[in-house]
Structures are given as C-alpha cells and as structure tokens.
Amino acid sequence: GxxxxxxxxTLSVQEGDSAxxxxxxxxxxxxYFPWYKQxxxxxxxxxxxxxxxxxxxxxxxxxxxxxxxxxxxxxxxxETQPEDSAVYFCAASRMFSGGYNKLIFGAxxxxxxxx
Amino acid sequence: xxxVTQSPTHLIKTRGQQVTLRCSPKSGHDTVSWxxxxxxxxPQFIFQYYEEEERQxxxxxxxxxxxxxPNYSSELNVNAxxxxxxxxxxxxxxxxxxxxxxxxxxxGTRLTVT
Numbered sequence: 001g002x003x004x005x006x007x008x009x010t011l012s013v014q015e016g017d018s019a020x021x022x023x024x025x026x027x028x029x030x031x032y033f034p035w036y037k038q039x040x041x042x043x044x045x046x047x048x049x050x051x052x053x054x055x056x057x058x059x060x061x062x063x064x065x066x067x068x069x070x071x072x073x074x075x076x077x078x079e080t081q082p083e084d085s086a087v088y089f090c091a092a093s094r095m096f097s098g099g100y101n102k103l104i105f106g107a108x109x110x111x112x113x114x115x
Numbered sequence: 116x117x118x119v120t121q122s123p124t125h126l127i128k129t130r131g132q133q134v135t136l137r138c139s140p141k142s143g144h145d146t147v148s149w150x151x152x153x154x155x156x157x158p159q160f161i162f163q164y165y166e167e168e169e170r171q172x173x174x175x176x177x178x179x180x181x182x183x184x185p186n187y188s189s190e191l192n193v194n195a196x197x198x199x200x201x202x203x204x205x206x207x208x209x210x211x212x213x214x215x216x217x218x219x220x221x222x223g224t225r226l227t228v229t
Contacts, residue, residue, distance in 0.1 A: 034218070045220070091157075099216045
C-alpha cells in the first residue's frame with residue numbers, strides 16, 4: 001500500500017547549521033510532495049512543495065529536492081534559527097485533475113535548533 | 116483573510132458516545148479534507164468532500180462519516196467512540212480548480228475518549 005518513510009525522527013543542530021530531512025515514498029504514481037511544519041498546539045503549516053516534473057525548488061532558507069527514480073525527496077534548511085524548532089512532516093500524493101489530493105504523511109521529524 | 120477554523124478546540128467524550136466536529140474552510144476554498152493525528156504520528160487521511168459529496172476515503176470504518184454544506188463548511192461525525200479514537204482531528208481546505216490543490220490546515224480539535 002501507500003507508505004512514506006521519514007528520517008531521522010529527531011534532529012538536533014546548532015543555530016546557523018544546516019538541517020536535512022529525508023523521505024522515501026512507495027507509490028510510484030505520486031506526483032506532489034509537500035512539506036509541513038507543526039508547532040506545539042497548532043495545525044500543520046505548508047512551508048514548501050514540489051511537483052514531480054521539478055527536481056529542486058528553493059524558497060529563501062529552505063529547499064526541497066526530488067529523485068523520482070529512487071522515490072525519495074529531501075528538505076534542506078540552511079542557516080537554522082531557534083524559531084525553526086518544530087516537527088516537520090513530509091507527504092506524498094497522487095494529484096488528479098479536479099482537486100483529488102489525498103496526502104500520505106511521514107511520521108515526522110522533531111527538529112531542535114540550539115542557540 | 117480568514118484561515119481554516121475548527122470547533123471545538125477540545126472535547127472529552129465517553130466510550131460509546133457520538134461526536135461532531137466542525138470546520139470552516141479558508142476563504143475561497145471549496146474542498147475539505149479530514150485527517151486524524153494520533154500523538155507522535157503523522158496525520159492520516161480520513162476522507163475528502165467536494166460539492167457536498169464524499170469523493171475519496173482513507174482506511175477508516177463506517178463509524179466515521181461526514182457532511183459538507185452549501186457554504187463549503189464541513190462536519191466530521193464519529194459514532195460508537197472507542198478509546199483509540201482519541202487524537203487530534205485536523206481539517207484541511209483546498210481549491211479544486213487550482214493545481215496542485217495545496218491543502219491548508221486548521222488548528223485541529225483535540226478529542227479525548229475516556
């Protein structure tokens with residue numbers, strides 16, 4: 001069945017360092033890959049996403065890369081700041097015309113950025 | 116611009132009871148998806164509503180049902196509650212005519228079943 005594996009489960013870095021979170025998906029028909037940040041007591045917040053026809057996407061300090069052949073994608077955060085501390089989730093879905101978009105989530109990575 | 120809102124924030128119910136959770140989508144959105152997030156896990160897809168009909172469903176029993184209203188708001192109903200139904204229930208909204216149909220989440224309703 002559909003499955004997304006996410007590693008590591010916890011990540012601790014010093015402020016200013018880079019952080020990398022990796023995900024692997026099982027459904028080769030997946031074509032949309034969003035990343036969410038969830039702070040304590042809040043719902044997941046969409047921070048960046050990538051479609052299967054793109055290999056890399058950047059938005060300021062965050063970037064996502066996709067390797068369709070290996071069925072894995074990664075989130076890169078550069079120059080980390082304490083406010084980046086949160087749980088990060090990757091997700092994969094088959095996006096169909098008409099808005100069909102069932103997200104399959106990884107188990108999450110708890111990122112701690114120490115000053 | 117109002118984001119996704121959910122009510123109530125917290126809820127405590129007893130095994131066997133029924134519960135109704137409510138969601139108002141982000142302004143301009145027409146599609147609502149519901150997810151269950153157990154403690155320490157990623158959200159799991161329950162179902163999606165568009166044009167007042169359920170059109171995709173995850174691996175959840177029929178005890179979980181929903182409804183979408185003409186104003187695009189939605190309800191999630193859970194009957195015969197089990198202890199294992201204790202979780203954060205998240206609603207996400209999106210726009211059916213705008214790929215990649217990004218989903219924006221509300222703050223969730225924390226359900227505790229005792």
